[in-house]
Amino acid sequence: MSELKYLSGFGNEFSSEDPRCPGSLPEGQNNPQVCPYGLYAEQLSGSAFTCPRPTNKRSWLYRILPSVRHKPYTAMHCGNLTENWDEVEPDPNQLRWMPFTIPKSSEKKVDFVTGLHTLCGAGDTKSRNGIGIHMFTCNTSMVDRCVVLPPFSLSVPQQGEILITTEFGKMMVEPNEICVIQQGMRFSVNVFGETRGYVLEVYGAHFELPDLGPIGANGLANPRDFLTPVAWYEDREVATGYTVINKYQGKLFSSQQVFSPFNVVAWHGNYTPYKYNLDNFMVINCVAFDHADPSIFTVLTAKSSRPGVAMADFVIFPPRWGVADHTFRPPYYHRNCMSEFMGLIKGHYEAKEEGFQPGGGTLHSTMTPHGPDRDCFEKSSTALLKPERVADGTMAFMFESSFSMAVTKWGLETCQRLDKSYYQCWEPLRKHFDPNWRPSKQ
Template sequence: MDFVSGLHTVCGAGHPRDRCGLAIHVYCCTVGMADTCMYNSDGHFLIVPQQGELHITTELGRLAAKPNEICVIPQGVKFAVDVSGPSRGYVLEVYNNHFQLPNLGPIGANGLANPRDFLSPCAWFEDRDGIEFHVISKFQGSWFRARQQHSPFDVVAWHGNLTPYKYDLANFMVINATAFDHADPSIFTVLTCPSERPGTAIADFVIFPPRWAVQEHTFRPPYYHRNCMSEFMGLIYGAYEAKEDSLRPGGATLHSMMTPHGPDAQCFEAASTEPLQPKHIAAGTQAFMFESSLGLAITTWGQRTCDKISKDYYKCWQSLKKHFKSPEKAEE
């Protein structure tokens, strides 16, 4: 399969006709898009490789994205993906607005993902005529194909700021709690696509990179909670601290809004008994989250394919024990 044929939608909300919403896809491909390209009329693609490096040719130049890097392909830009072996990953698509850096507020000028670390391609072109080149368009959620007799990558030069770009997640400057409590995951936001409601997002791209934990008198892992956002978690490599056994690289979890969730029983017991000394956590791990203020609906493909794995997911919490007694039992 190439990138287009190996692209499957797991969940989403809204519709591109309304210019509002998002979709979350996964891709799996083994061959390049020979004499074929695609462009997305519906929105912007944020691509998160999990296995295999992607060599992407666009109208504005070429770029490569390997695991622990991301790339964004803007709406309407033609691109082709080439691979050197089996490759897979995740894609976040937004229908309205653009991905942008989050407002840093009291953090100040520097922190999180710094603008200087985002890279755009230099102009590059090829002049190939007399060939049959296939152009695939994603339009209103459907696929269309056209043929032309030349390569679309014949743009000699360009200027502007709506360009493809890539970012190395290793350059993320982590902000963290240094006294007590567990900070909201918004401090790990790399890119956001804001909604029309201030303080909410169509989608946030959040990562959980290696960092130091130093909080005192605190349960350090993510606490048990329900929230008004939909959380799609993925794992690029390593072992996610809150669910070391139930979330594997290349897998994902979806916690819909107001669905209770939190660390599994093993994580709870370890974090509740270990000495609260400075500790480097998530070493050799890169987890991420697509978070949205919209309610995400599962596609038929996502339900049929992923449900085979998710039926036992709830069992990671079944061995949690009560650590309190009611007043009546305490008197006994």
């Protein structure tokens, strides 16, 4: 295994070669008649060939054997991974899940793929328009197995480190970090005990940094803090067969080959996997009065064809200072044309310190009202407004989408983690209206 080093940047052109094979990256052209070391050249395209140069995504891989050498794909059991959004009747209620159960390794061995469970989503991969939100709960590393996801996937580990081996190299991803595996990239996941996290799949758009507009040149997630892996290869034959799992049109298929797919000796391009540490996010916040919209906390966005409307935004609520005067500082009561799925990596979310727990989630669907619970409202309405730290030791996040989300049967019934009493956190809200109130004279 190579030393874990990274090249930094976002959306730029990178190149890397395994130091065991110096000069393995061809110079001056992408596809020479004979590649150094007798390697095969293979292009991985993440966009149409004719896309404008700024949006054209592709990388060249120089590998020991090309990925085309494999047996035919055959259908395999999908478990609780689905793209069927009509399993149960629609449910517009506020939904909250308690922390999702991680299986004990002594009872059942579960790796990343078999531990994927679809919670909600919309659209479909055939038209490449939609999203899926999944939980992963696993306890075992993938052995001689890898997976390729046609959608773009953003993973948020919540418990346990995950070592992701990709065709581009290795990435160790810890809780409070995220990683993005681009469409079509093969990867395998090693774990080191009971592991849990969230996955956002976007079926038809790249994740990118949001435009900053009046914020200017700096702020939010900085490009240089996104990290891509260094080339690392293994030249390994697998006599018993190496399984490549392909998620295609919402179903799983597997094929066999006799060699490791992680045989890329060198690569270059701008279409790579990457990771990001959420501690590096530069928070923009209100310093006068009122409560800024949560869009100021957007890390990555996957744009739709409508300007300003995202297929999915990845938003975080990091530690920060609260200083707004004459203001109810927690999130305001709200109905939104977007769907909002929230997860908690660690700590206590300010608007609901009880009930919303790390490893669980909430879904507030299109135009479903939500906001602080009674305790938060009463406490914040009478609080002395002085500068204070907000969300210390906490990291909550949100997958926000323009799609109206359907919840799966697993999410509503099978997982048995749905908190059916969630609505009760707002029941104690009482009326404060006083028709005789008059503003005080100065």
